[in-house]
Amino acid sequence: MSIASDMLRGNTDMIILAHLTQRESYGYEINKLIQEKSENRFELKEATLYGAFRRLEEAGCVSFYWGDERTGARRRYYRITPEGREAFARYRREWAEAVALITKLIVQENGLKEER
């Protein structure tokens, strides 16, 4: 499980982008979706989440607008940009390659052990 949570932390940016490819969203909603999809096993810290938003913004992957829910603490809504979609597509390709490679290596190791 610690491998998964490490990887989750390391890939926050793209997990967020994945949600934004579906629809525009804001911090808490995305975090809640992550929680639901992972069956309550994972939840991002707010600081991590909003830090990732800033990185994505800086990189031109997302744009934002302010909501007008309440005075004093408006939500910041995010939408993915064409650059964001591009980055996400690239990331998914690289992810698939990495998973395939690692799986291959691990399966071979196991195979050798079992033969002995």
Add this chain to the structure above:
Amino acid sequence: MKDRIKTHVEGLFQDAPHTRRVREAREELLAGCLDKYEDLTAHGRSPEEAYEDVISGIGDVTELLRAIGELDAADPISWERQRQKRALFVSFGVFLYVLALGATALAVGYVSAQLGGVIFFILIALGTMLVVYGMVSTRTERYTTFSRSGEERTTMSQEITAQMVSGSRNKQLEKAVSALLWPLATLCFLCVGFLFHAWHPGWLIFPACTVAQLLVNLAFAKPGHRRGLAVGILWTASAPVYLILSFATGRWDITWVLFPLALCVQQALYLRRVWRNSDEK
């Protein structure tokens, strides 16, 4: 209880610099906390439990501040160094302004009014360049410190974002180039004007500069934006190009063809896009 959350969040940002980005981050974080609090209490948690959950879910705010880049910028040493650098450039620029006045007075009094004019504008332009450079280059500091904290990024996903951030550093370069373009054009215009009395065709440097500026924008544009920008540039550039061509050749009767031509190019660009899109499908 909501006020307690608010007080807690404000406390977390107490030592952060008071910038717009920090203020926005605080507001966003607070909105997220309140959303979570409302959601938890709506699902049956007691206010006290919900409060504890919200507070423990915030995590380390320095992580957020580092992403904003305010943390390194707030570092007293780098901040001080930046301030000194900016002060140096600006004060030297102002010194040149003052020098311009004195030198012009001397030149006009003892040599000629023309030389005085040339000296005046050269020194003013140099001074402006220094001031502008001082402003622009120190503002990029935040981005350089931002990328320094990027050494921690090792994962794939963050590498991709990091690559795209380097694009935003290009943006700073774009600003610097643009900022220098106009004082330089003014300098050229004034030199040519005073030295050769060529004020008339000389002013065409400004329409030329407009075109140059647009090309700079295009060169630094992100690939995704380039397409939309190209059409805008096509139209904005037509007018100066028309002026330059017309004055240079004197053939006003023909040069207007440029505008229908621009329309054709725009249509061609549009058709190519449609063509490509249908190919992809």
